[in-house]
Amino acid sequence: MKRVGEVQSSNYLLAKFQNLVDWAVNSSRANSLWPMPFGTACCAIEFMATAASRYDFARFGMERQAFSPRQADVLICAGRLPFKLAPVIRRIYDQMPQPKWVISMGACASTGGVFDNYAMVQGIDTIVPVDVYVPGCPPRPEGLLYGILLLHKKIKGESLFDAVRRRDEQPLDEKGLRLSPETIDEISEPFGNSVHQFRSS
Amino acid sequence: MTGLPPIPGALRTAVARDGETVVYVARERLLEAMRWLKDTPGQQFNYLVDVTAVEYRDRERPLEVVYFLRSLERRADIRIKVELNPAEELVVDSVYSLWRGADWLEREVFDMFGITFRGHPDLRRILMWETYAEGYPLRKSFPLRGRFSRAEQVRQALNANPEAHYSMEELSIAEAGGDLPDDMRDRLRRGERGVIPEPPNP
Numbered sequence: 001m002k003r004v005g006e007v008q009s010s011n012y013l014l015a016k017f018q019n020l021v022d023w024a025v026n027s028s029r030a031n032s033l034w035p036m037p038f039g040t041a042c043c044a045i046e047f048m049a050t051a052a053s054r055y056d057f058a059r060f061g062m063e064r065q066a067f068s069p070r071q072a073d074v075l076i077c078a079g080r081l082p083f084k085l086a087p088v089i090r091r092i093y094d095q096m097p098q099p100k101w102v103i104s105m106g107a108c109a110s111t112g113g114v115f116d117n118y119a120m121v122q123g124i125d126t127i128v129p130v131d132v133y134v135p136g137c138p139p140r141p142e143g144l145l146y147g148i149l150l151l152h153k154k155i156k157g158e159s160l161f162d163a164v165r166r167r168d169e170q171p172l173d174e175k176g177l178r179l180s181p182e183t184i185d186e187i188s189e190p191f192g193n194s195v196h197q198f199r200s201s
Numbered sequence: 202m203t204g205l206p207p208i209p210g211a212l213r214t215a216v217a218r219d220g221e222t223v224v225y226v227a228r229e230r231l232l233e234a235m236r237w238l239k240d241t242p243g244q245q246f247n248y249l250v251d252v253t254a255v256e257y258r259d260r261e262r263p264l265e266v267v268y269f270l271r272s273l274e275r276r277a278d279i280r281i282k283v284e285l286n287p288a289e290e291l292v293v294d295s296v297y298s299l300w301r302g303a304d305w306l307e308r309e310v311f312d313m314f315g316i317t318f319r320g321h322p323d324l325r326r327i328l329m330w331e332t333y334a335e336g337y338p339l340r341k342s343f344p345l346r347g348r349f350s351r352a353e354q355v356r357q358a359l360n361a362n363p364e365a366h367y368s369m370e371e372l373s374i375a376e377a378g379g380d381l382p383d384d385m386r387d388r389l390r391r392g393e394r395g396v397i398p399e400p401p402n403p
Binding site for chain 1: 343354
């Protein structure tokens, strides 16, 4: 006969302890994200506005912008990514220490945007895993801040102990790709106005 | 043929919409014509503004290589065009020997149109990476999204090694120390822009 308030099992204590550790670790991570800006286009201007005094993402612990991937937590790709830069952003991502997150800022970084042509990567998620997509062309600073807060939420839901919610390294496969070729072709398909064009056009 | 300017190899002239004179020059005599335009007193077109090319939608029309020249002293502009038959080999003489600035301009035309400039010292792709295998993007026969599938494009891009195509001289000035102009070396020596790096030991 168990008394009210008695500990049910040792698993209960362990789970409590793990939750406590996760809470401490995730709060620390989420509240001092060091961004690595990868600004290639007009989105970078909005990114700078977000960093400047009016919007000031230092309020969310992003005080220090790391212009070296070795001291960064979150890669913010602000702007379109040509194929020529694809190996560069992949290497920057690989150089960042675990745990690391990626924010894809703007329409071009997320989908290729209006640049549905031979030179442009159709979404940086074909190159690196993306955590938060911020829509907009370019997104306003409020949009980027909202994306950052969403990333905070996501980080706070992670766990060191739960294999499903753990953050693991995502290396390239033996073909040098992140996703299967079929998946890349699928997510790179034309959309919007460009569906009226054909590959031969 | 009255009304033709005394440019060697001039075939005909036209007036562009903005009022500028366009002179069509025979392909074989391009270098001669350019040298004449640059060196003749009264012409002195000493500044090469741009080199570009045009391919028209009409397949019958030839490709054109366009040179924008400006005379800084006379404040006059002229456009020189050379017509290339797309059915033949796309070759034209390089004007690098007259204007060093033609270096990257001609590389860009080569990269985008596949036009070869005879006599260019370093004719490589400049906008696309050097192993780019899909062709010449600004040609009318080039599909908008490229020839390969997106997956293949991503694979080739990710497997490209950017460092492999730049020499150390291009990546750092360490070994270029001896080639720097004297005034720059002086400034470096005085410490205004740092110090001259020692060349690395071979």
